[in-house]
Each structure stands twice: as structure tokens, then as C-alpha cells.
Amino acid sequence: MSHIPVLLQEVLQYFDPQPNQDYIDATSGAGGHSLAILEKTKPNGRVLSLDLDERLISKLLLKIKGTELEKRLITVCVNFSEIDQIAKENGFEKVDGILFDLGLNSESLEESGKGFSFLKDEPLDMRFGKEGLTASEIVNTYSLEALTDLIRNYSQEKYAYSIAQAITKFRQRKPIVTTFDLIDIIKHSTPLNYEHRRIHPATRTFQALRIATNNELQILEQAIPKALSLLKEQGKIAVIAYHSLEDRIIKNYFREQAKAGHLQILNKKPITPAASEVSNNFRSRSAKLRIAIKL
Numbered sequence: 001m002s003h004i005p006v007l008l009q010e011v012l013q014y015f016d017p018q019p020n021q022d023y024i025d026a027t028s029g030a031g032g033h034s035l036a037i038l039e040k041t042k043p044n045g046r047v048l049s050l051d052l053d054e055r056l057i058s059k060l061l062l063k064i065k066g067t068e069l070e071k072r073l074i075t076v077c078v079n080f081s082e083i084d085q086i087a088k089e090n091g092f093e094k095v096d097g098i099l100f101d102l103g104l105n106s107e108s109l110e111e112s113g114k115g116f117s118f119l120k121d122e123p124l125d126m127r128f129g130k131e132g133l134t135a136s137e138i139v140n141t142y143s144l145e146a147l148t149d150l151i152r153n154y155s156q157e158k159y160a161y162s163i164a165q166a167i168t169k170f171r172q173r174k175p176i177v178t179t180f181d182l183i184d185i186i187k188h189s190t191p192l193n194y195e196h197r198r199i200h201p202a203t204r205t206f207q208a209l210r211i212a213t214n215n216e217l218q219i220l221e222q223a224i225p226k227a228l229s230l231l232k233e234q235g236k237i238a239v240i241a242y243h244s245l246e247d248r249i250i251k252n253y254f255r256e257q258a259k260a261g262h263l264q265i266l267n268k269k270p271i272t273p274a275a276s277e278v279s280n281n282f283r284s285r286s287a288k289l290r291i292a293i294k295l
């Protein structure tokens with residue numbers, strides 16, 4: 001399934017890219033936002049596109065091969081926690097706008113083979129890139145307390161303790177290796193009627209594990225101030241978050257910076273997709289966009 005860029009028109013409307021401006025797309029994914037910005041910044045505007053997923057970068061490069069975009073789209077396979085250094089190395093010290101479209105690409109959910117989806121039996125990896133512990137290593141080595149905290153704090157799962165307990169019990173017999181191993185454990189440690197709820201019983205635990213595996217919240221906290229330092233005066237920073245934990249980080253940081261006179265928040269309430277976008281792209285339903293301008 002190809003990835004449909006979320007809140008694209010809203011991002012373009014707020015960024016209002018002009019010919020020859022430079023942007024950074026910290027999470028390029030399939031390149032939806034990057035390519036739309038490049039269209040508006042002809043003839044010489046550039047976009048520096050970052051992503052941890054090598055496969056997605058290669059696909060994007062293939063898409064622009066032989067076009068004039070080869071000169072204007074610079075891709076780097078890197079964690080956006082290094083955004084400041086990579087920007088400097090590539091001549092993007094002062095840019096007109098920076099976008100973070102957080103989380104997972106739909107193609108990765110479907111095709112990466114890394115165990116992001118609880119609908120597929122795959123190795124429980126869940127890393128966006130190649131560094132760090134896999135989700136499988138986490139569930140097989142963390143203590144009962146650490147697992148309970150991780151599941152509870154990163155997903156508000158009310159059965160966090162039961163699930164963590166079942167994980168530690170299961171792994172005494174054999175290691176937890178695949179998504180279906182984990183789903184079985186979750187199903188057996190939550191009430192039967194949990195399965196008939198609106199969301200799959202594994203939804204929250206999978207979210208929590210993905211956040212922990214990629215250290216998503218800490219990395220976001222590190223990256224946003226770095227991004228701010230790369231903006232020109234009147235440059236804009238836009239962040240699309242898909243769960244309340246990351247949205248809260250952005251909301252609080254923007255408020256703090258606005259109070260200190262460094263930023264002006266452009267939308268008091270987060271921008272959410274119109275009903276028509278959600279019906280066309282279910283993944284967009286939880287998106288929240290916040291935009292601020294550097295003073």
C-alpha cells in the first residue's frame with residue numbers, strides 16, 4: 001500500500017513555500033511532503049530529506065532518478081536526532097521551514113517485515129533503522145517492573161502488569177521471537193471481552209514497544225530544539241504527531257518557547273484532518289499538526 005501524505009494541503013498552506021526557498025523534511029518516508037514542497041520552490045529551492053529507513057530513501061531516489069529533482073532533493077539516511085550536524089554538513093544551516101511527520105510509514109507497516117503490524121506474523125524487530133535493541137530483545141530481557149512501566153507509560157494500557165507478567169512467564173519456556181508470539185501472550189493475559197473492543201487487544205502494547213524500541217519520545221525532545229536553531233527568522237516548524245505523548249511534547253515545547261519570545265504559535269488548537277481526508281486515508285485519523293514561526 002503506498003503512503004498517502006497526511007495533512008499535505010494544510011502543511012503547504014502554512015509553510016507557503018516560495019521559489020528558491022530551502023526546507024528540511026526530518027521524516028521523508030515516501031517523500032510525499034518533500035516532493036510537494038519542491039514543486040513550489042522551483043527552480044532552485046532545495047529540500048534536505050532525512051529518514052532512518054534506508055529502503056524508503058532508495059525508493060525515493062529511484063522515483064526522482066533522471067529528473068531535475070536530483071539536484072534539489074538531498075537525502076540522508078540518519079536519525080533526526082542528528083538534524084543539526086547533518087544540516088550543517090549539507091549547507092542547510094538556515095532554512096525556511098522544517099517538517100516532522102512522526103511515526104511510521106504505511107509501507108513499513110505493510111512491507112518492512114519488521115513486525116510493526118499485529119496482523120502479520122513477522123520477527124519482532126520494530127526498529128525504524130538498524131541500531132539499538134529490537135523489540136524482541138526488549139521483551140526477552142527487561143525486568144517485570146521495567147516492562148510494566150514501559151507498557152503503561154507509553155500506551156496507558158490498563159492491563160500492563162498482567163501483560164508484563166505473562167511475558168516474563170512465557171520467556172522462561174522459550175524466547176518471544178515473533179509478533180504472533182506476543183499477540184498470543186497479550187490475548188491470554190487480558191479479559192476475553194477485551195478482544196471484542198473497537199481496537200485490537202494488542203494495539204496499545206505494540207504502540208508502547210515501538211516507542212520504546214526507537215526511543216521515540218526522548219529523540220523528539222532532543223531534536224526539536226536543534227531544529228529551531230536551524231530556522232531563519234520567520235522560518236516555520238511544523239510537527240504532525242499521531243499519539244498524545246508526542247503531541248504533548250510539542251505542545252509544551254512550543255508554549256515554553258512562545259513565552260520566552262522565541263516562537264509564535266500559528267494554531268492555538270492542533271490542526272486535524274478533515275472528514276474527507278480520514279475517509280480516504282484511515283491512518284490520518286489520529287494526526288495532529290502544530291506549526292510555529294521563529295521570531
Ligand SMILES: C[S@@+](CC[C@H](N)C(=O)[O-])C[C@H]1O[C@@H](n2cnc3c(N)ncnc32)[C@H](O)[C@@H]1O
Pocket residue numbers: 003004005006026027028029030031032033050051052053056078079080081101102103104105106128219
Ligand atoms: C509518517 S512517515 C513520513 C511520511 C512522509 N511525510 C510522506 O509523506 O511520505 C515517518 C517516517 O519517519 C521515519 N522516522 C521515524 N523516526 C525517525 C527518526 N528518529 N529519524 C529519522 N527518521 C525517522 C520513519 O522511518 C518513517 O519513514
